[in-house]
Amino acid sequence: MTDCIFCKIANGEFNTEFIYEDDNVVVFKDINPVAPVHLLAVPKKHIESLNGLNDKELITDLFFAVKQACKKLNIKEFRTVINTGKSVGQEVFHLHIHIISGRPLNWPPG
Ligand code: AMP
Ligand code: ZN
Secondary structure (H helix, E strand, O other): OOOOHHHHHHOOOOOOOOOEEOOOEEEEEOOOOOOOEEEEEEEOOOOOOHHHOOOHHHHHHHHHHHHHHHHHOOOOOOEEEOOOOHHHOOOOOOOOEEEEEOOOOOOOOO
16 A cells, blocks of 8 residues: 555665564564564555454464564563554554563553
């Protein structure tokens, strides 16, 4: 999708450093981190949200990418978050998994 920031990042248009990359997924640092570690795992294909994700292989690839990125950075304790929809905080409508770590986090989230 031409107007989507995460499509552009995944296409390499900004020379973003990828913590992990394979044929279907990239993982890169969030531009506005909420913790010392804040990464985003993003499918290369434009999918608006988890509601549009029906490809079992891509679901596997996304979670594998999360694990690979954490392994690479030696992160053993972390939170994964997927915001689905505006009312729960989704701002970028290209599916992404937040990986947040490096400080204590409260539960339940606000
Ligand atoms: P969400 O609110 O779940 O849609 O999360 C969107 C996330 O994307 C936020 O944490 C933003 O800080 C992050 N973000 C927005 N633009 C960029 C960008 N150009 N590069 C990296 N992260 C971004
Ligand atoms: Zn996109």
